[in-house]
Amino acid sequence: MPLAFSNSGQDPAGFARPRSYRPVARIELDxxxxxxxxxxxxxxxxxxxxxxxxxxxxxxxxxxxGRKTEYCSCNFYIWADTSERAERAKQLLxxxxxxxxxxxxxxxxxxxxxxxxxxLESANIEELxxxxxxxxxxxxxxxxxxxxxxxxxxxxxTVLVLQGPPGTGKTRLIRAILGEISRRNExxxxxxxxxxxxxxxxxxxxxxxxxxxxxxxxVEDADHLLKPRAEGNxxxxxxxxxxxxxxxxxxxxxxxxxxxxxxxxxxxxxxxxGRCFARLMVRELSRDEAVALLHTLCAGDQSRIQTAEKxxxxxxxxxxxxxxxxxxxxxxx
Numbered sequence: 001m002p003l004a005f006s007n008s009g010q011d012p013a014g015f016a017r018p019r020s021y022r023p024v025a026r027i028e029l030d031x032x033x034x035x036x037x038x039x040x041x042x043x044x045x046x047x048x049x050x051x052x053x054x055x056x057x058x059x060x061x062x063x064x065x066g067r068k069t070e071y072c073s074c075n076f077y078i079w080a081d082t083s084e085r086a087e088r089a090k091q092l093l094x095x096x097x098x099x100x101x102x103x104x105x106x107x108x109x110x111x112x113x114x115x116x117x118x119x120l121e122s123a124n125i126e127e128l129x130x131x132x133x134x135x136x137x138x139x140x141x142x143x144x145x146x147x148x149x150x151x152x153x154x155x156x157x158t159v160l161v162l163q164g165p166p167g168t169g170k171t172r173l174i175r176a177i178l179g180e181i182s183r184r185n186e187x188x189x190x191x192x193x194x195x196x197x198x199x200x201x202x203x204x205x206x207x208x209x210x211x212x213x214x215x216x217x218x219v220e221d222a223d224h225l226l227k228p229r230a231e232g233n234x235x236x237x238x239x240x241x242x243x244x245x246x247x248x249x250x251x252x253x254x255x256x257x258x259x260x261x262x263x264x265x266x267x268x269x270x271x272x273x274g275r276c277f278a279r280l281m282v283r284e285l286s287r288d289e290a291v292a293l294l295h296t297l298c299a300g301d302q303s304r305i306q307t308a309e310k311x312x313x314x315x316x317x318x319x320x321x322x323x324x325x326x327x328x329x330x331x332x333x
Contacts, residue, residue: 021076022121022188024126025100029065029072031045036063036096047215058085061093066126073126103184105129107175107189112205114198119307120205129179129189136293137169137322140283145173148278149180152253159239159270161226162257164282167323170257173282174218177255181215195220197235206238215240215252222256240269270326284319287312293322297329304329 025032037044042056052059058081065074076093080086095103111127135144147218152160160177162170182189192205192214199205200219209217219225227233239254271279285293290312291305298304310318311328 003115010122018077019078019086019090021078021093022106022126023076023094023097024071024102024106024128025097026071026102027097027100029067029074032072032074032096033063033065033199036093040096040333049074052178056089056247058082059089061089066124069128073106073131076122102128103187105179105187105189107178107182107191109191109193109218111252112192112194112199112220113196114202120199120202127175127178129175129182131172131179132174133169133172133176134293134296136289136296137285137325138173138282139285139289140281145176149173149177152177152277152333153180153184155277156251157216157273157275158254159276160253161222161271161276161279162282163260163280165284165321166259167321168282168284169322170259170282172322174257177253185215189216190214191216191218197221197224200225200235200238200326205237206242207214209252210242213285217252217254219254219256221258223258223260226256226270228265231279233267236270238266240275279311284321285318285325290325292319293325294329297325 029050033046036054037046037052040054040056042059042061045053045055047053050065050067052063054063060079061076062077065072076090078089080088080089105128107127107129109127110122110123112120112122115121133145135141138145138148141148162173164170178189178191190213192209192212194200194205208214223275225233225235225239227236229236242254266279270276291309294305294308294312297310308325308328312325
């Protein structure tokens with residue numbers, strides 16, 4: 001957004017490096033922006049429904065926001081001529097959020113995609129790091145989900161490969177990893193995400209990961225990347241470079257996931273020790289495993305368990321995805 005105008009006549013470029021403030025609150029975005037624009041005593045310019053400029057003596061603020069079903073998230077960038085004035089502006093904005101502010105850890109997804117003009121674009125999405133994962137949902141993880149995530153984040157290996165059918169909990173596991181990063185990082189975590197094959201054919205997205213502040217690079221529908229280079233896979237090389245090559249990712253993580261459980265041999269260079277932490281096959285649960293998870297989700301309530309079991313039984317299957325199990329719980333409710 002151009003910052004060429006200022007009602008106070010001051011040039012934001014002459015101020016100190018901007019401070020950022022990213023509140024998340026259970027409040028309507030329009031209500032927060034309108035209140036801030038009207039009652040803080042600064043000149044205000046609403047650019048559109050999701051952005052605003054605030055301009056006052058010695059301070060210049062740009063604001064961007066997004067809305068979810070239950071909350072809104074905002075990015076305030078504060079330029080000021082003194083650190084005291086910047087802190088005062090932050091406190092005034094904080095007062096507008098008030099008790100509606102959400103203090104739970106958050107993570108942000110920078111979703112990258114290629115436009116019809118061949119230009120790399122991105123959209124930022126703020127998410128609450130409040131996912132609860134149960135060990136019974138991932139019986140293949142010996143020692144439990146939490147221990148697996150902690151080991152991954154504690155070791156120098158960069159790569160994690162998740163394979164399995166749709167609905168088996170790959171996305172939930174990735175969200176839990178981002179949540180743990182957020183809890184370790186003062187409530188913040190950033191993931192660069194794409195499922196666009198063409199976006200991965202540009203160098204720009206890799207340069208952004210290496211030079212930016214993202215904690216994790218998440219690649220969806222990655223089956224075309226996981227095949228050996230000997231079979232003609234030319235798309236893997238940039239990932240090998242940033243995972244543990246000449247240009248390293250500096251302790252950041254790279255997660256590939258695919259809904260194709262039958263992707264065969266992976267490139268030896270990708271899964272070699274020192275680069276790959278694990279190749280995890282996330283599977284559906286057997287009937288007994290599904291019932292064990294129902295007991296956990298229903299907290300031992302036999303009535304709820306029986307109702308959910310009947311919902312599962314109607315499917316007449318030997319194996320069940322997590323999506324089917326959670327749907328049975330929702331039907332029970």
